[in-house]
Amino acid sequence: MKGLRAALCVILVALLPAQALGDGPSNWQMDFGTSASETKARIVDLHHHVMLIGIVILLVVSLLIVFALVRFRSDRHPAASKVTRLPWLEFGWTIVPVLALGAIAAPSMQLLAYEAKIPDAALTIKVSGHQWFWRYTYPENGGFAFDSIMLPPAAVPEGEPRLLAVDNRMVVPVGAVVRIQVTSSDVVHSFFMPALGLQIYAVPGRLNETWTKVDRPGVYYGQCNQICGLNHSFMPIAIEALPQADFDAWVQQARTRFPASAANAGPSTTQQASAEQ
Amino acid sequence: MNGRRNNSISAWLFTTDHKDIGTLYLAFAIVAGTLGGAISGFMRLELAHPGMNFVVNGQEWNALITAHGLLMIFYMVMPALIGGFGNWFVPLMIGAREVAFPALNSLGFWLLPLSFVMLIASLLTGDGAGTGWSLYPPLSGIDGQPGASVDMTILALHLAGISSIVSAINFIATIINMRRPDMRMSDLPLFVWSIFLASIMLILAMPVLAAALAMLLADRNFGGAFFDPAGGGDPMLFVNLFWFFGHPEVYIMILPAFGIISQVVSQFSGRPIFGYAGMVGAMVTIALLGFIVWAHHMFTTGIGFAPRAFFTIASMIIAVPTGIKVFTWIATMWGGSIRVTVPMLWALGFIIMFTVGGITGIVLANAGADQVLHNTYYVVAHFHYVLSLGATYAIFAGFYYWFPRMSGRVFPEWAGRLHFWSFFIGTNVLFFPMHFLGLGGMPRRIADYPDGFAGWNLVASAGALLALASTLMFLVMLLSTLLSGAPASRRFWGPAFTHEWDDDQPDDTVVSGRAPRAAIGDLSA
Numbered sequence A: 001m002k003g004l005r006a007a008l009c010v011i012l013v014a015l016l017p018a019q020a021l022g023d024g025p026s027n028w029q030m031d032f033g034t035s036a037s038e039t040k041a042r043i044v045d046l047h048h049h050v051m052l053i054g055i056v057i058l059l060v061v062s063l064l065i066v067f068a069l070v071r072f073r074s075d076r077h078p079a080a081s082k083v084t085r086l087p088w089l090e091f092g093w094t095i096v097p098v099l100a101l102g103a104i105a106a107p108s109m110q111l112l113a114y115e116a117k118i119p120d121a122a123l124t125i126k127v128s129g130h131q132w133f134w135r136y137t138y139p140e141n142g143g144f145a146f147d148s149i150m151l152p153p154a155a156v157p158e159g160e161p162r163l164l165a166v167d168n169r170m171v172v173p174v175g176a177v178v179r180i181q182v183t184s185s186d187v188v189h190s191f192f193m194p195a196l197g198l199q200i201y202a203v204p205g206r207l208n209e210t211w212t213k214v215d216r217p218g219v220y221y222g223q224c225n226q227i228c229g230l231n232h233s234f235m236p237i238a239i240e241a242l243p244q245a246d247f248d249a250w251v252q253q254a255r256t257r258f259p260a261s262a263a264n265a266g267p268s269t270t271q272q273a274s275a276e277q
Numbered sequence B: 001m002n003g004r005r006n007n008s009i010s011a012w013l014f015t016t017d018h019k020d021i022g023t024l025y026l027a028f029a030i031v032a033g034t035l036g037g038a039i040s041g042f043m044r045l046e047l048a049h050p051g052m053n054f055v056v057n058g059q060e061w062n063a064l065i066t067a068h069g070l071l072m073i074f075y076m077v078m079p080a081l082i083g084g085f086g087n088w089f090v091p092l093m094i095g096a097r098e099v100a101f102p103a104l105n106s107l108g109f110w111l112l113p114l115s116f117v118m119l120i121a122s123l124l125t126g127d128g129a130g131t132g133w134s135l136y137p138p139l140s141g142i143d144g145q146p147g148a149s150v151d152m153t154i155l156a157l158h159l160a161g162i163s164s165i166v167s168a169i170n171f172i173a174t175i176i177n178m179r180r181p182d183m184r185m186s187d188l189p190l191f192v193w194s195i196f197l198a199s200i201m202l203i204l205a206m207p208v209l210a211a212a213l214a215m216l217l218a219d220r221n222f223g224g225a226f227f228d229p230a231g232g233g234d235p236m237l238f239v240n241l242f243w244f245f246g247h248p249e250v251y252i253m254i255l256p257a258f259g260i261i262s263q264v265v266s267q268f269s270g271r272p273i274f275g276y277a278g279m280v281g282a283m284v285t286i287a288l289l290g291f292i293v294w295a296h297h298m299f300t301t302g303i304g305f306a307p308r309a310f311f312t313i314a315s316m317i318i319a320v321p322t323g324i325k326v327f328t329w330i331a332t333m334w335g336g337s338i339r340v341t342v343p344m345l346w347a348l349g350f351i352i353m354f355t356v357g358g359i360t361g362i363v364l365a366n367a368g369a370d371q372v373l374h375n376t377y378y379v380v381a382h383f384h385y386v387l388s389l390g391a392t393y394a395i396f397a398g399f400y401y402w403f404p405r406m407s408g409r410v411f412p413e414w415a416g417r418l419h420f421w422s423f424f425i426g427t428n429v430l431f432f433p434m435h436f437l438g439l440g441g442m443p444r445r446i447a448d449y450p451d452g453f454a455g456w457n458l459v460a461s462a463g464a465l466l467a468l469a470s471t472l473m474f475l476v477m478l479l480s481t482l483l484s485g486a487p488a489s490r491r492f493w494g495p496a497f498t499h500e501w502d503d504d505q506p507d508d509t510v511v512s513g514r515a516p517r518a519a520i521g522d523l524s525a
Helices: A002-016 A038-071 A087-115 A243-257 A270-276 B009-014 B018-047 B058-094 B101-126 B149-177 B188-223 B235-269 B275-287 B303-318 B319-333 B340-365 B367-373 B378-405 B415-439 B452-483 B515-524
Strands: A123-130 A133-138 A143-146 A169-173 A178-186 A189-193 A200-204 A209-215 A216-221 A237-244
Touching: A002 A169, A038 A087, A038 B319, A038 B367, A087 B319, A087 B367, A123 A169, A123 A189, A123 A216, A123 B235, A133 B058, A133 B235, A143 A243, A143 B149, A143 B303, A169 A243, A169 B009, A178 A200, A189 A216, A209 B018, A209 B340, A209 B415, A237 A243, A237 B378, A243 B101, B009 B058, B018 B101, B018 B378, B018 B452, B058 B101, B058 B149, B058 B188, B058 B235, B058 B378, B149 B188, B188 B235, B188 B275, B188 B367, B235 B275, B235 B340, B235 B378, B275 B319, B303 B319, B303 B367, B319 B340, B340 B378, B378 B415, B415 B452
Parallel strands: A123 A178, A169 A237
Antiparallel strands: A123 A133, A133 A143, A178 A209, A189 A200, A216 A237
């Protein structure tokens, strides 16, 4: 199995063109893009594990069909067998998939448990979906809040991707566990950041919670991933991960740049979201 | 009139003959499928290059994708598989002269064009219903979609739901009561079993959709707050109700496809299906499991560890009965005497493509991995592999298989083969690259995409062009065959294992426009 998986990875890598700089999607990409968190790395591992089992199953099924077509064509095999049941065979093809599923379920549950248990967080950021932008609030850093809106194509700086670049990025410190609380002020949105293996719905009237820990500095892009009306295609998410010192400096600057309102300080609540409307 | 087809308009309007109604359903499915396909062609045209190239704005785009989804599910796949082939062949296969309730059957069909008109009107009224087929509030609420379109879509779905329930009741009564005396339930052909189980699922699932839609209608128009947090409601209630219907709906579409594939594989392997009891058991299991996996559509909505773990395991277990079906089809071929006819080509295509869709289904069943796959093009690829390459291939397998029986004419072999290979290549070029787009993180339901997704989108659009050309060729050949095809013999495919090919059936002798006496007699007996 190990050898096969290595071979599969080699083939996939060989098929991949050189990754473009930056962490948006790149053309002709055939596999997951950037991985910038342990969660994402684990997801990629699980996917490749399941996909390997799947490819083996597909090959077996296809080969059996091709073999049957060659071996049992009516011109070569004019008299069809009269057998209509073979209990041992039927038992076998019930049990083998169960075993294969067991081999998938165990790592799957481990991954799920890893994602579902939120570690002690160094920082909480509140994310609120709006038609059609995101609002980020830093309740533990003075309660400043700002909107993050897609840059129109003409305003996108050189090197940043169209439809993904925003005016104000969500900023997080590298290596720290960040608790992310997500809600919405209007319709359902989905906060989706592929590079971090992160996705959770923004639902009005609910406060969903997830977490991330970014591995390395960089700018990572995602998009709203639940149909939310007219400009659903134009509601990107950009997360910039900075080393802790740079993050602290950014916070100082952000506190002066973005007005803090009393409502934003302290633990976030959903009433606040509706009050903002 | 006896002995000859009466082709007047009123004969078709007022017919209660199960074969005529089956034909009407098939014709309707072809019309709706062509429209839904044309919309998808326009969608691929828009997506061929980055930028908003053809659609006016996002709302128009959203309305189009909503119409595409609803058309294909409610007005193409279901009418073809259940209404079309079910009406034509369930009675013939079980030796009944008619369905149990012929007039109800007619009602069931005629509600559908009404519903269809309502749906198209909703697309053309105002801004259209830009909600996606899943109609999640608050986007589908009165603030999200202020016009009349969503209300019209709701009414269209109510009508389609009534049509489905009426036809399901009819099938269940027919199959239980009207089998020939020597046919036990355990002798039913697998296609009849599949329609029986899909009908039971329809009766259990459709009312849930109807309830959710009625609540949505109340929220929109009568001051309700079922799904409005400001009034103590919760959008997640709708999401749960929708998928409690929506997931069984998937199996309602695929079970009859399984049934057709079983008949076709058995016929062209020259032997009865291998492991019949296992096949019935697998379908019953799939029908039951179909009702306890709905929240795998909701892994990223914020539900906790326990439900995600439960729905992951429950969803993966479906692979077991599905595997039984795939292996049984192969075992039926193994040791058989195989003829690779046009319907058999479609069936073989179905088995392999459905396996591809099944594998990505197992990937998506893992709640942990779903965090990066949910709502991406990976999902779009997955469900088109099971529906567009699965259910649709089964429809074509059934269509080519039963075409000589239904029309009395021979569909030219070369045309069928050309149709299969062009459609096979077209749909694979169309949908396979979507896996890559999904892994790269491209969200579904967007009209314009970041430039990094441009390459595979162009390939997909090229595939769509081939698939549409293939469909067009099929339609032309169908028309020409219906008008001037060579006559087909009754036992066109040779010795058969099911009764629809028997000689002693009263073909074309029913006087259209009134319920045949025999049917009523059979039921009361």
